[in-house]
Amino acid sequence: xxxxxxxxxxxxxxxxxxxxxxxxxxxxxxxxxxxxxxxxxxxxxxxxxxxxxxxxxxxxxxxxxxxxxxxxxxxxxxxxxxxxxxxxxxxxxxxxxxxxxxxxxxxxxxxxxxxxxxxxxxxxxxxxxxxxxxxxxxxxxxxxxxxxxxxxxxxxxxxxxxxxxxxxxxxxxxxxxxxxxxxxxxxxxxxxxxxxxxxxxxxxxxxxxxxxxxxxxxxxxxxxxxxxxxxxxxx
Amino acid sequence: xxxxxxxxxxxxxxxxxxxxxxxxxxxxxxxxxxxxxxxxxxxxxxxxxxxxxxxxxxxxxxxxxxxxxxxxxxxxxxxxxxxxxxxxxxxxxxxxxxxxxxxxxxxxxxxxxxxxxxxxxxxxxxxxxxxxxxxxxxxxxxxxxxxxxxxxxxxxxxxxxxxxxxxxxxxxxxxxxxxxxxxxxxxxxxxxxxxxxxxxxxxxxxxxxxxxxxxxxxxxxxxxxxxxxxxxxxxxxxxxxxxxxxxxxxxxxxxxxxxxxxxxxxxxxxxxxxxxxxxxxxxxxxxxxxxxxxxxxxxxxxxxxxxxxxxxxxx
Numbered sequence: 432x433x434x435x436x437x438x439x440x441x442x443x444x445x446x447x448x449x450x451x452x453x454x455x456x457x458x459x460x461x462x463x464x465x466x467x468x469x470x471x472x473x474x475x476x477x478x479x480x481x482x483x484x485x486x487x488x489x490x491x492x493x494x495x496x497x498x499x500x501x502x503x504x505x506x507x508x509x510x511x512x513x514x515x516x517x518x519x520x521x522x523x524x525x526x527x528x529x530x531x532x533x534x535x536x537x538x539x540x541x542x543x544x545x546x547x548x549x550x551x552x553x554x555x556x557x558x559x560x561x562x563x564x565x566x567x568x569x570x571x572x573x574x575x576x577x578x579x580x581x582x583x584x585x586x587x588x589x590x591x592x593x594x595x596x597x598x599x600x601x602x603x604x605x606x607x608x609x610x611x612x613x614x615x616x617x618x619x620x621x622x623x624x625x626x627x628x629x630x631x632x633x634x635x636x637x638x639x640x641x642x643x644x645x646x647x648x649x650x651x652x653x654x655x656x657x658x659x660x661x662x663x664x665x666x
Numbered sequence: 667x668x669x670x671x672x673x674x675x676x677x678x679x680x681x682x683x684x685x686x687x688x689x690x691x692x693x694x695x696x697x698x699x700x701x702x703x704x705x706x707x708x709x710x711x712x713x714x715x716x717x718x719x720x721x722x723x724x725x726x727x728x729x730x731x732x733x734x735x736x737x738x739x740x741x742x743x744x745x746x747x748x749x750x751x752x753x754x755x756x757x758x759x760x761x762x763x764x765x766x767x768x769x770x771x772x773x774x775x776x777x778x779x780x781x782x783x784x785x786x787x788x789x790x791x792x793x794x795x796x797x798x799x800x801x802x803x804x805x806x807x808x809x810x811x812x813x814x815x816x817x818x819x820x821x822x823x824x825x826x827x828x829x830x831x832x833x834x835x836x837x838x839x840x841x842x843x844x845x846x847x848x849x850x851x852x853x854x855x856x857x858x859x860x861x862x863x864x865x866x867x868x869x870x871x872x873x874x875x876x877x878x879x880x881x882x883x884x885x886x887x888x889x890x891x892x893x894x895x896x897x898x899x900x901x902x903x904x905x906x907x908x909x910x911x912x913x914x915x916x917x918x919x920x921x922x923x924x925x926x927x928x929x930x931x932x933x934x935x936x937x938x939x940x941x942x943x944x945x946x947x948x949x950x951x952x953x954x955x956x957x958x959x960x961x962x963x964x965x966x967x968x969x970x971x972x973x974x975x976x977x978x979x980x981x
Contacts, residue, residue, distance in 0.1 A: 469981055470681035481680070486981050495840040501768035502757040521757055522750025524689045525768050528839035533980030537689070542750040602906070603840055617677045621979045622907055624677035632681045649693075649747045656753065 433511040433608065434549060435576040437583050437596070438485050441613035442570035445470060445483030452565030453487075456550060463536050465547040466562055470632065471624055473617055484618045485562075485571070488513065488534040488547035489599065489607035496526035496535060496546075504544070511576075511608055512551050517543045522652075531603045542655055549573070576608060586612070679979075688976045690748070695969040697744040698832055699861070701775075702854075702964065704737035705825040706862020708782075710884055712822040714866070714877060722874035727814070728793045729869045731786035737865070738779045745772075767838050771831035778828045781821050788814045829858045842975035843908035849895055856892035859884055860964055864937075864957035871950060879945050882953055886941035889960060893934035896967065908978060915974040926970045933963010 445468055453459065453466040466487040473480050490513045497505045497513055504520035505513060520543035527535045527544060538545040550560035558564075563571045574583035590596050590612045597614045598607040616623045651658075711730035714723060746752050762769045791797065791804050792811045798804040833854045836845035863884040870878045903913060916926040940956035943949065 464683060467683055468681075469679060471677055472680045473677045475676055484981075495838065498765045499768065499835070499838045501763055501766040501772065502754075502761045503763040519754070519757055519761060520751065521754040523748070523768060524750070525766070525835065525839070527689050528976075529841055531841040531980060533841070537750055605840070621981055622911055624679055626679045626682070626979060630678050630680060652747065652750060652752055655751075 432509070432578075433576045434554070435490070435511070435574070435583055435608040435610065436487070436549065437572040437586055437610040437612060439570045439572065439586075439612040440482065440484060440618060442568045443468075443483045443485060444568060444570075445481070446567065448565040448567060449485055449562035449571060452561040453547070456553070456561035457548075459545075460538060460540050463538060463545070465534075465536075465545070469618075471618055473624075482618050484611075484614065486532070486534070487562075487609065488530075488549075489532050489605065489609040490547075490549060491605035491607050493604060493606050495529035495531065495603075495605060499525040499529040501525065508551060510554070512549050512554075513546075514548050514551055515544060515546060517541050517545065520544050531600050531605065532607075542652065682979075682981060688973050690972055690976065692969065693744050693748040695965060695972055697741055697748065698857075698968050698972070699961075699965045700737045700741040700744065701828070701832065702857040702861035703865050703961075704734045704741055704782075705778075705829040706858035706860070707733045707737070707865050708822055708825040708862070709829070709858055710862035710866055710881070712818070713884065714880060717880055718874065718877050723870070723877050725793070725869060725872070726866075728786070728789035729866065731782050731789055733865050733869075734782045735779070735786045738775070738782060742775070742779065767831050767834035771828070771835065774824065774828050774831060778821065778824050781817055781824070785814050785817055785821065825858075826855075829854050839975075841980055842912075842978075843906050844912045844971070844975045846906075846909070847899070849899070853892060853895055856888050856895070857964060857968070859888035860892060860933075860960050863888065864960040864964075867953050867957040870953075875948050878948060878950070878953060882941040882944040882956070885956060885960060886938055886945070889934045889938045889941070893930065893938070896930065896934070912975045912978050915977055916970060921977070922970045922974055925966055929963045929966035929970060931963075932959050933961075933965075933967055937963070 447468050450464065450466055450468055454464070457465055459465050466485060469484045469486055471482045471484065473482060490511060492511070494505070494507075494513050497507065500506075500520075501523060502519050502521055504516045505526055506516065508514050517538070522537065522542050522544065524537065524544065527537065530546075535544050535546045537543070550558075550562075553560060560571075560573055563573045572583050572586050574581035576584060576587075578584060579588075587596050587610060595612055597611045597619060598609065599611070599619050611619060707730050711726060714726060720727070746755055749755060758769055758772045762773070764770065788807055788811050791807050792814070795808070830851050833850040836842070836850055839845055863881050867878075867881050867885070870881055900913065900916065903909060914920050915922045917923065937956040937960040940952050940959070944953040944956065
C-alpha cells in the first residue's frame with residue numbers, strides 16, 4: 432500500500448474548510464499550520480483569476496526530511512506516510528531546512544517539529560483524513576496509489592495525459608506522493624509569482640510569542656520541562 | 667497597477683501565511699564560526715609543525731589543543747542551545763540515524779573534542795611542569811605524555827571531516843539551493859584555515875619570524891581563496907533559479923547587500939593586503955589586526971550565507 436493525495440485545483444474554491452478541519456483534528460496551535468491554502472491572483476484587470484492551492488506535506492518517496500533527521504523522529508510507515516515522533520524529536524530544525532515544500536514547522540507548544548501526517552491516526556481507524564471529509568467539493572482525493580481500482584489511481588489515469596497531473600518541484604527528485612490536477616507553473620512554482628507588501632488580504636498578522644519561536648529566550652528552552660502549561664501562556 | 671509590472675506571470679500572492687523565516691540564525695553562525703577555529707588551529711598547527719622546529723614556536727604544542735578545546739566547547743554549547751529540545755540531544759547517541767550528516771557530525775565532533783581534551787591536559791601539564799608536581803594523577807599523565815604525539819596524527823586526520831560535515835548538512839538541506847554547491851565543502855576548508863591561522867597569530871609574539879611569516883602566508887592564501895569563491899558565486903553563478911533568486915538578497919539593493927560587502931572588505935580584502943604587508947615587514951600589530959578583521963569578517967560572511975536561503979518563500 433502506498434497512500435497518496437491528489438488535489439483538483441479546478442474544483443477547489445478556497446473555502447479553507449480543509450485548513451480548519453486539519454487544525455481541529457490535529458489540535459494545531461495558533462500561528463502554525465499543517466495544511467494551508469494559498470491564494471494567488473493572476474492576470475491583468477479585467478481578465479483576472481484567483482487561484483487556490485492547498486499546501487501540505489508531500490509524503491515524498493525520497494523524503495529529504497527523513498534523511499536528515501538525526502534521530503529518526505521522521506520515519507516511514509508501511510503505507511508510505513512520512514510520520515513524525517514528537518517524543519523523539521530534538522528540535523534541531525534540520526527537517527525544516529531540508530523540506531523543499533516548507534511543510535514542516537516548529538510546534539510552539541511541544542517545541543518539536545511537526546507536519547501533516549495524512550491523519551495517520553484516522554487512517555489506522557479506517558477513516559479518511561480530516562481535510563478530505565471536510566472538503567465540500569471533493570477536491571481532495573485520497574487513497575492507495577498502488578491499487579489501480581482506487582479513486583485516486585483512477586483520477587490520475589484520467590488526467591495524466593498532456594501533463595494534467597503535476598507535483599510540486601519535481602526537479603528536487605523527492606518523488607512526492609501528493610499530486611495536483613489543474614495546477615500550473617504559477618500556482619505550483621514559488622518563483623513564478625510575487626509577494627508584495629500591501630497586496631495580501633490580511634496584513635500585520637500577529638504571531639504569538641512562544642518557546643518554539645525563533646530567537647525566543649534560550650533559557651526558556653532549558654526551563655521548558657519545568658514550566659507548567661499555564662505559565663507558558665496557556666495556549 | 668502592480669500586476670502590470672510583473673511581466674513574466676502577472677501573478678501576485680494575496681494570501682499565504684508564510685512559515686517562520688530564519689530558523690537557523692545567529693546561534694548556528696556562532697556554531698560554524700567556532701568550529702572553524704576549533705579544527706582550523708589543528709590543521710594550521712600541523713602545517714607549522716611540519717614546516718618548523720618545535721623550538722621556533724615553544725608554546726604551540728599546548729596552544730593548539732587549548733584553543734581548539736575552547737572553540738569546540740563554544741561550538742558544542744551553541745549546538746545545544748539551538749535545539750528546541752536541548753535535553754534530548756542524547757537521542758543522537760541513543761537513536762542515531764546514520765543517513766543524517768547531523769548524526770555523523772555529532773559523533774565525529776564529540777570524538778574529536780574528547781581527543782583534544784586529552785591532548786590539552788597532557789600538553790598543559792607537560793609545559794607547566796611545576797604545576798601539581800606532587801599530584802599522582804599529574805605525574806602519571808606526565809609520564810605518558812607520548813600519547814600527545816600518538817594522537818596528533820589521527821586528530822589532524824579527523825579535523826578534516828569535522829570541518830567538512832557542516833557542508834554535508836547544508837547539502838542535505840534540499841530546500842536551500844544555494845547550499846547545494848560542492849564548493850561549500852571547499853569554503854569550509856578555507857574558513858578553517860582562515861580562522862585557524864588567525865587564532866594562532868594571537869599567540870605568535872614569541873615565535874620565530876619565519877613562523878609568523880608562514881602564518882601570514884596561510885592567512886593570505888586562505889582569505890584570497892575564499893574571497894575568490896564568494897566572488898565566483900556572486901558574479902558567475904550558473905545554478906538553479908532558486909539559487910539565483912537567493913543571491914538577489916546580496917546583490918545591489920538586496921537586504922543583505924551591506925553586510926555581505928562589509929564582510930568581504932573587513933574579513934577578506936583587508937586581511938589579504940595586511941598579511942602580505944606582514945610577510946614583508948614582520949609587523950606583529952598589523953598581523954593581529956588582520957587576524958581580528960578576518961575573524962569578524964568570517965562571522966559576518968557565514969551569517970549572510972546561512973540566512974539568505976531561508977528568506978526565499980518555498981510555497
